[in-house]
Amino acid sequence: MFKKTLARLSWVDIFLRVLQLVAAIVIVYGLVTTFTTARYSSEQWATLAFAGLAQGSIYALIALGYTLVYGILLMINFAHGEIYMAGAFSTVFLAMYFDRNGFLASNPLVAIIVLILFSAAISSGIAILLERIAYRPLRNAPRLIPLITAIGASFLLQYTFRGLFGSQFRSYPEVSILRGTWTILGFNVPIVQPVVFLAAVSLMITLYWYVERTKAGRAMRAVSEDKAVARLMGVDIDKVIVSTFALGGALAGAAGVFNGLFRPQGVFFLMGFFPGIKAFTAAVLGGIGNIPGAMFGGLLLGLIESLGPNAVLEGLGIPAANQLKDAIAFTVLVLILIFRPQGIFGERLAEKKA
Amino acid sequence: MKTIDWKTAIRNGLVGGVIALYFSMIGMVEAFSGRNLIGDFFNMGHLLLFGGVLAAGILTARAHKEASVGINAFSSLVAGLAAGIPTTLLILLANNVELQSVFVSVNRTLLALLTFERGMSGLGLFFLATSLIALAGGLYDSLPGVYKRTLGLSLSVVVVVAVFSNIVTQIMTTLFGRPSVRLILDGDALKPLSAAVLFVVLTGIFILREQRRVKAEKLVASGAAAIESKRASLQRQVILFVGIGILLLIAPYVLGSFLSQVLFEVGRFVLLGLGLNIVVGYAGLLDLGYVAFFAFGAYTMGILTTTGPLNQGGGLFNFWLALPIVVLVSVFFGIMLGFPVLRMRGDYLAIVTLGFGEIIRILALSDWLRPIMGGAQGVLAIPSPVFFGIKLDSPEKMYYLVLAGALLVAFVSIRLRDSRLGRQWMAMREDEDVAEAMGINLVQTKLLAFAIGAGFSGLGGAIFAARLGNIFPHSFNLLISINALSLIIVGGLGSIPGVIVGAIALVGLPELLREFQEYRLLMYGILLIVMMLNRPEGFLPAEVFKRELHAEEAELPGAEA
Numbered sequence: 037m038f039k040k041t042l043a044r045l046s047w048v049d050i051f052l053r054v055l056q057l058v059a060a061i062v063i064v065y066g067l068v069t070t071f072t073t074a075r076y077s078s079e080q081w082a083t084l085a086f087a088g089l090a091q092g093s094i095y096a097l098i099a100l101g102y103t104l105v106y107g108i109l110l111m112i113n114f115a116h117g118e119i120y121m122a123g124a125f126s127t128v129f130l131a132m133y134f135d136r137n138g139f140l141a142s143n144p145l146v147a148i149i150v151l152i153l154f155s156a157a158i159s160s161g162i163a164i165l166l167e168r169i170a171y172r173p174l175r176n177a178p179r180l181i182p183l184i185t186a187i188g189a190s191f192l193l194q195y196t197f198r199g200l201f202g203s204q205f206r207s208y209p210e211v212s213i214l215r216g217t218w219t220i221l222g223f224n225v226p227i228v229q230p231v232v233f234l235a236a237v238s239l240m241i242t243l244y245w246y247v248e249r250t251k252a253g254r255a256m257r258a259v260s261e262d263k264a265v266a267r268l269m270g271v272d273i274d275k276v277i278v279s280t281f282a283l284g285g286a287l288a289g290a291a292g293v294f295n296g297l298f299r300p301q302g303v304f305f306l307m308g309f310f311p312g313i314k315a316f317t318a319a320v321l322g323g324i325g326n327i328p329g330a331m332f333g334g335l336l337l338g339l340i341e342s343l344g345p346n347a348v349l350e351g352l353g354i355p356a357a358n359q360l361k362d363a364i365a366f367t368v369l370v371l372i373l374i375f376r377p378q379g380i381f382g383e384r385l386a387e388k389k390a
Numbered sequence: 391m392k393t394i395d396w397k398t399a400i401r402n403g404l405v406g407g408v409i410a411l412y413f414s415m416i417g418m419v420e421a422f423s424g425r426n427l428i429g430d431f432f433n434m435g436h437l438l439l440f441g442g443v444l445a446a447g448i449l450t451a452r453a454h455k456e457a458s459v460g461i462n463a464f465s466s467l468v469a470g471l472a473a474g475i476p477t478t479l480l481i482l483l484a485n486n487v488e489l490q491s492v493f494v495s496v497n498r499t500l501l502a503l504l505t506f507e508r509g510m511s512g513l514g515l516f517f518l519a520t521s522l523i524a525l526a527g528g529l530y531d532s533l534p535g536v537y538k539r540t541l542g543l544s545l546s547v548v549v550v551v552a553v554f555s556n557i558v559t560q561i562m563t564t565l566f567g568r569p570s571v572r573l574i575l576d577g578d579a580l581k582p583l584s585a586a587v588l589f590v591v592l593t594g595i596f597i598l599r600e601q602r603r604v605k606a607e608k609l610v611a612s613g614a615a616a617i618e619s620k621r622a623s624l625q626r627q628v629i630l631f632v633g634i635g636i637l638l639l640i641a642p643y644v645l646g647s648f649l650s651q652v653l654f655e656v657g658r659f660v661l662l663g664l665g666l667n668i669v670v671g672y673a674g675l676l677d678l679g680y681v682a683f684f685a686f687g688a689y690t691m692g693i694l695t696t697t698g699p700l701n702q703g704g705g706l707f708n709f710w711l712a713l714p715i716v717v718l719v720s721v722f723f724g725i726m727l728g729f730p731v732l733r734m735r736g737d738y739l740a741i742v743t744l745g746f747g748e749i750i751r752i753l754a755l756s757d758w759l760r761p762i763m764g765g766a767q768g769v770l771a772i773p774s775p776v777f778f779g780i781k782l783d784s785p786e787k788m789y790y791l792v793l794a795g796a797l798l799v800a801f802v803s804i805r806l807r808d809s810r811l812g813r814q815w816m817a818m819r820e821d822e823d824v825a826e827a828m829g830i831n832l833v834q835t836k837l838l839a840f841a842i843g844a845g846f847s848g849l850g851g852a853i854f855a856a857r858l859g860n861i862f863p864h865s866f867n868l869l870i871s872i873n874a875l876s877l878i879i880v881g882g883l884g885s886i887p888g889v890i891v892g893a894i895a896l897v898g899l900p901e902l903l904r905e906f907q908e909y910r911l912l913m914y915g916i917l918l919i920v921m922m923l924n925r926p927e928g929f930l931p932a933e934v935f936k937r938e939l940h941a942e943e944a945e946l947p948g949a950e951a
Binding site: 047048051052055111112129169170173174177179180181182183184185187188189190191192193194195196198199200201202313316320354359360362363366367369370373374377 | 412415416417418492493494495674676729730731732733734736737738740741742744745746748749752753755756757758833872875876879908909911912914915916917918919921922923926
């Protein structure tokens, strides 16, 4: 019996090992051909890398929401992408208003901070509502049920916002002080990219400090370790869970405004789907439930996604590789989950059974 | 409780009012108000606007259970007044501030609708309406049990008939000719008189039935009719089955082309749903990338049989020859995509399979695979199947094909469920570790679930491709997976009748309400959430699931997952 189990397991292992090897060979081959043919200059690579970092920091902010909720409820909040959309979509109207009355031009810094706060408030409000209405009653249900509820919530939010704000695309106004370029390490970089990156990273550091150093953060970690014991220690579990959703929502809302600064176009009711999935990928990449992991995973995914099509796919001779950009994130997700489901930093998954 | 519970009344009322406000602001009230239900004074918009208010009235009265009718009525009146507040605030705000540039649905039409086209004096009218409706709800709740049930039931039936009046139109046209329709319908709406007649007749029938049931219960209690009723129920079942069979066979002739197309869509999703039911319902593997196999099926069929430039079959294949190959290809991909995810469970499996589905769609859309899959242009000119010289090119004829496919798949599903493999799946669903300890080969069992599910889905895809004649990557998006998943959940996971009911409810009915396509996914979302909160086992649950979910409920509170 034992021998049989062993033989059977190793069969799957062999298959996975071969798959791993093939994936590695393909990636290395693509990289080698690209760099030996020297298709792009280092200037071009740097442009892609900086854009990737800015995009990655946005993914990281959204990924934190997944990770925070997962850390506490062991639940994937499938509707988190829609929470991001809610903030970004609602705030675009305020931004347009600020642009019309000149506030954005006269006081850009104040205006942007107001926008971020507004977006964070909307997103975290939606997240709290969602938790209260859809998730709280299902806290002890079998795992499939909250997941399906989350899928339902995702559609509900998408089409509610479509009903509210219409189905046309909107765009954030251009901010004059973010126009132009800086020279970093000898490369010309659009100002908005490092600004978004730095702002996002400082938010993440604040979050890290909050979770690690404050009393509320300690309560959060306690609930994530063991709910029953935390309750005995006098932690109000419901309050901690609500504040976790609120915090994750606020970060997603901020990410919505950063995204609007970085890529002003394309604000509409379905804008949350891809960032949501990609941020989830980022969270898994870093190890879900792990806060620094989500930050790192987000940045890494941003880089992979921005460099990947040119660095790997073109080397493999695939035409119009940028069309496959969205597929890259999914491929990374699949590969990570197959080969290292605990992610780069995570170890908790193995204990708690995905 | 002797006094009125103000807090409950006001809270219920406000919730009802916020529901009305929500539907108004997302534009549903306006969109639905174009469709009259009874005469020209009651339309579907009213249903949305006042449904929540009515519920608030009923619930408020129910909260005052032991109180007198007067207190019930008064409390629901309070709820009704509270329910008017949110919408009134919207009207006041919209009259003073320009809202439409942000909230696209808050326009003049909506305001006219909310104020009954009377401007500001309509505000009072809106309050009057909400209070009267909530009051009606409260009075309704105070009725004695029998009347409450029968009146509520017949009222709902009248509304349902009015909503789906196009079926009535179609059937009556076929049976009695077109003029008969105009007797009871006015456009799409029921005439007030016919609605009233229908209501009275239905109430009469329901009251008679209720009385018979009470009598029968007395008989059963005395034990005399036990054996007799068992035989009768068997007889009834046989008659039911034969009746359904005949109905299914003659359906396209009675229903005409448009409704046959609707039936075809239902059948297609029954096929998909039954396949997904094996993966999710039996084996408990939540697969969100199920559309991938549907796409494989459709593309394989397209590439093998198309008369266009993409043909890879060398002109050898017709629909029937290609069909086995399509199923085999789907099964193969089911195994290939199943392999990497063997070790994953629950949420992770869901997201990875979702990733697979999207990767397949993005690949089909890319220029890279254009020489094979046609890129964004898709595969064109796929011929219709020919069955013994009959070209199956109309919805009526394709309906029979999809019906045959669905029956076959349903039969296989039932046999599989009761087989050793079916029991292994269910054991695995309950607990993988225990199942493995019992000697179940998890690898084989999981792969078989993926493979069989994929095969069914591929069959559905093949029929879909042959029906449409042209396939595009955009037809294979996540929504198909979500659709299939929603319908098996609404119907009841693991239950075959559930899949059929789910497909009718989630695919058939929305097709009939084509005007409101825009809000279809919104309704899905609401339905999924409400279903999971109130009835996670679905409408027609499989026995095992019902037991399982009720066991969960019985568990001690505080025992976390």
